[in-house]
Amino acid sequence: MKKIFSLVAGVSLLIFAASCEKDQPVTPPVDNKTDSLIFTTATAGYYGTEYSDAYNYYTQLATAMQIDSMGNYASAGQVVTLDLYSVDSVLTEGTYTLSSGTYAAGTFDVEYTKWYEFDDKGEYVEFGIKSGTVNVAKSGENYVFTVNLVDSLDKVRTGYFTGNLVVQDQTGGSSDDYAGEPETPTQATLTIPSDSIAASNYGDYYEAGTDNISLEMWDENGGYIALELFTETGATALPVGTFNFGTTYEANTLLPGALFWGIFPTGSFAAVNEDYFWLEGGSVTIALTDNVYTITVAATSHFGSTINATYTGAVTLEAVDTADSAPARNFARSAKKAPHKHITTRR
Numbered sequence: 001m002k003k004i005f006s007l008v009a010g011v012s013l014l015i016f017a018a019s020c021e022k023d024q025p026v027t028p029p030v031d032n033k034t035d036s037l038i039f040t041t042a043t044a045g046y047y048g049t050e051y052s053d054a055y056n057y058y059t060q061l062a063t064a065m066q067i068d069s070m071g072n073y074a075s076a077g078q079v080v081t082l083d084l085y086s087v088d089s090v091l092t093e094g095t096y097t098l099s100s101g102t103y104a105a106g107t108f109d110v111e112y113t114k115w116y117e118f119d120d121k122g123e124y125v126e127f128g129i130k131s132g133t134v135n136v137a138k139s140g141e142n143y144v145f146t147v148n149l150v151d152s153l154d155k156v157r158t159g160y161f162t163g164n165l166v167v168q169d170q171t172g173g174s175s176d177d178y179a180g181e182p183e184t185p186t187q188a189t190l191t192i193p194s195d196s197i198a199a200s201n202y203g204d205y206y207e208a209g210t211d212n213i214s215l216e217m218w219d220e221n222g223g224y225i226a227l228e229l230f231t232e233t234g235a236t237a238l239p240v241g242t243f244n245f246g247t248t249y250e251a252n253t254l255l256p257g258a259l260f261w262g263i264f265p266t267g268s269f270a271a272v273n274e275d276y277f278w279l280e281g282g283s284v285t286i287a288l289t290d291n292v293y294t295i296t297v298a299a300t301s302h303f304g305s306t307i308n309a310t311y312t313g314a315v316t317l318e319a320v321d322t323a324d325s326a327p328a329r330n331f332a333r334s335a336k337k338a339p340h341k342h343i344t345t346r347r
Contacts, residue, residue: 037078039161040064042143044084044091048171054085058112058170061145065118075119080147080159082134083112091143091165096134096278099150108134115149115157128152162173178302179259180276185304188272190219192295194313199238200320208249211235217295217311224271225297225309227284228255238293238315243284245299256280257302268299270307277301 039061047056058081079113086092087105099107115127132149139162147159196218205212213235216228231239232251239252245268246253257269257278265271268279281300286293298310 008224028071036156037063037159039080039145039147039159040163041166042145042161042163043166044168045170046167048089050171052085054087054103054105054107055089056103056312057084057086057167058082059145059165061083061147061159069250073120074120074122077118078159079116079118080149080157081112081114081116082145082147083109084134084136085109091136091167093137094135096136098129098132102181113149115151127155127157129157130154132157178278181278181301181303182275182305183303183308187306188223188270188277190217190223190225190270190272190297190307190309192217192219192309192311194311197218197295197311197313197315199317201317202320204233206249208327209233210249210251212249213238213317215295217309219309223273225269225307226257226265227268227279227297229253229267229268229284230255236317236319238288238317240278240286240288242288245280245282254279254284270299270301270309272307277305277307279307282306 032288039320039321041062041064042059044057044059044115047058049055060079060081062079066075082096084091084096085105085107087104092105094106096108097107098110105107109130113129115129116124117127118124128151129149130152132147134148135144135146137146138143142163143161143165145159145161147157147161147255149157149159168329185320193297198214198216200214202212202214204210209229209231211233213229213231215229217225227243229239229243230249230251230253241252243252245256247255255267257265257280259278265276270277270279278301279299280302282298284299285296285318287296288294291314292312293315295309295311295315299307301307
């Protein structure tokens with residue numbers, strides 16, 4: 001099962017990393033190019049030997065960029081993603097060379113290695129990489145990355161990072177996937193006002209032959225519920241019917257909720273007071289009468305809590321152009337699926 005990496009998830013991790021790091025030098029060593037980019041944060045998803053006998057670290061290096069209240073990049077900067085394959089389960093020092101589909105130790109794979117340039121609005125341009133090397137070293141407890149790449153337009157891309165590498169284990173599910181939910185079952189009911197709903201259609205985002213719809217609702221007490229559901233392709237209005245939880249991406253299913261990389265809320269979940277509830281059972285029913293929708297949520301969470309929500313009113317389904325959306329709203333596509341970002345503040 002292949003991985004997926006979200007620049008949004010990276011943002012959350014970068015904020016976490018920045019809050020934990022000590023002051024770091026920002027000057028490359030003397031033998032490094034003086035015009036090299038200085039990366040200030042480094043994160044990695046560890047996938048073990050999922051792709052080969054080598055140990056996979058899917059790594060993101062980013063320059064210092066402002067993050068807005070919704071977790072989006074909000075200033076100019078650059079990011080590089082490096083799909084590194086290590087000889088050992090701890091990221092090994094040495095020079096990694098670009099490869100295509102070998103997943104061999106001492107290489108980084110071309111498919112998931114990209115360079116991103118952001119403008120001050122958080123919009124980006126993505127560049128593929130055609131050649132180059134990445135040197136990984138250790139200085140005490142810090143990692144040192146020296147990046148020398150050539151992009152798809154033959155531009156030389158160089159960069160340098162020294163500091164803490166924040167690693168999130170992606171080799172299997174863990175309790176971190178459901179952090180924030182009380183383990184003692186409880187019950188919560190949300191009543192959604194008529195002006196507190198948003199629905200977005202991401203099209204056939206997962207290449208599963210269905211449209212992927214994000215449905216978000218806020219109640220008057222600050223509660224929030226996010227539902228990621230699937231319907232037949234070409235939807236221009238919120239679909240009606242009964243939706244059950246599953247991971248097949250088939251029509252009339254809902255994606256269960258969890259924390260991506262142990263930090264980022266994904267799928268279907270509710271936030272009530274200070275608690276999260278990762279929804280994975282029960283159903284959601286959507287009915288339409290005379291242009292008025294009735295949405296009824298009767299769901300159960302990972303640890304057995306019951307979450308009920310009701311909404312009656314109009315719903316406008318907005319189409320999202322995923323090709324043009326900023327990376328804080330757009331996930332790279334692969335077989336290891338992670339849902340879209342859900343905004344947990346009222347619009």
